[in-house]
Amino acid sequence: MNQVSSKSGLKQGIIDGLPLLGGYIPVAISFGVIAIQAGFSTLEATLISVFIYAGASQFLLVAMVASGAPLWLAVCMTLLVNIRHVVYAPNLVPYLPQSRAWPYLMHGLTDQIFALAHTRLPCMEDAKKVDWFKGVSIVAWFSWILGTALGGLAGDSLTQKWPVLDSVMPFALPALFLVLLAPKFTNKQWVVTLLVTISTALFIALSSFKNAAIPLAALFGALTFYVLTSHAGRKPSHAN
Amino acid sequence: MQTDIWVAIIVAAIGTYALRVAPLLWTQRHFNKHKANNSEAHLPTWLSVLGPLMIAAMLGASLVPKAPSASSWIATCVATAITILVWRKTKTLGLPVFLGVAVFGVIYWCALHFL
Structure with a gap:
């Protein structure tokens, strides 16, 4: 790819x-x-x-x-x-x-x-x-x-x-997203952030707020990323 | 269809296009300004972080089967694992997706008929 x-x-x-x-x-x-x-x-x-x-x-x-x-x-x-x-x-x-x-x-x-x-x-x-x-x-x-x-x-x-x-x-869509996202699991910080984002979106999509799943999960993921970054005390590393 | 409904649809279409194109024009202008000053432009970190996160969120939301049931969830889990394995092996785009969908179909059919 x-x-x-x-x-x-x-x-x-x-x-x-x-x-x-x-x-x-x-x-x-x-x-x-x-x-x-x-x-x-x-x-x-x-x-x-x-x-x-x-x-x-x-x-x-x-x-x-x-x-x-x-x-x-x-x-x-x-x-x-x-x-x-x-x-x-x-x-x-x-x-x-x-x-x-x-x-x-x-x-x-x-x-x-x-x-x-x-x-x-x-x-x-x-x-x-x-x-x-x-x-x-x-x-x-x-x-x-x-x-x-x-x-x-x-x-x-x-x-x-x-x-x-x-x-x-x-199922072609999640399979495609999976393949596109796989190369971005580059380090521990991104692995945790991406898994949190995926889980949050899945959880929200199962509730009655399906339309809010993508923006809310992305925001929650961003929050996770910054918490991990500040915890590690280093400069943010990019996934791409 | 009534004219006012068409007006609403046209406004929604123009608004959706504006949400897609306006950020492009703003960011291109920002990058071109830096280029003119011989300096390198960067996206704000929060914005570049949001890119992969939006894809991750789309993945999470799309993993929910259209008709959630034990069969479709089993099929989703197995097909997800197969898609990852094939991607790790081939690092291509089309084959993992094709095999993921095929495995989803087979597992879904088997689960429906034998569970």
Whole structure:
């Protein structure tokens, strides 16, 4: 994974994005089904996936609109769920070469794309990075859009016919995160911090505050990191 | 669909995009300013620490099976172990994920039918 590949950036990005299909398509199909049940048409559900393109917040927005919640509140809650995205781009900037394409490409900066980019970009030639990001984003975005459309058109029958799609394929996402995170277990401080963060997120996700699991666990992990750093009395060491 | 619902969706879409792009522009400006002054820019430590922690948090949250049951938890534990083992052996991206999902499917099916 840390080797620089001889493949073109775009091709490598598409290949790296393939594991995302297992996680994106089943969830997008579920979104399509839920949006239809909430009174949206297939076209409307698909357009939401095209323009908002942020998993959990789309479910929340559709559910709140369907329940008749005030629209300003639905928008605020959507943005609140997505606020974690503000830490993604700054963490990638040190690895991004100059290009006018980056601001446009940020529409594709989902959780999973960030995790992939944070691991892959540091060990890639600058000349390949824009194309790599395009490749990986295209796979993810199109699978999300296609999955939503499929869910809207035939979601119920699809999940009944292939229940494995709904219950097994989503394991692709934790497997991918695991592989992306594994190289960051570099020393005792990071091992403890990462394990605390993973456990906290798991525990919160099992409770009724699922949407808060990622930001709260990350904050708790950061607190753990600083406690360990100050306890060790040395300068923080980076995982990457 | 009513126009006001579309307005809400467009505002949510623009807001989400802004949350992704604005920090990029701010950080790029900060880095370019340092570059112009021939000095090296660094991310604040808290921000660079949050990067790996966000991935760890996503991992923890995504480990919860879609339909939690004894079968799905057993499958999750075994498939997680297999994914780590294959990664340690190959240090690649695709194969550990593929085998992790395959093992999850087999264990889940076996647990459902034989436990």
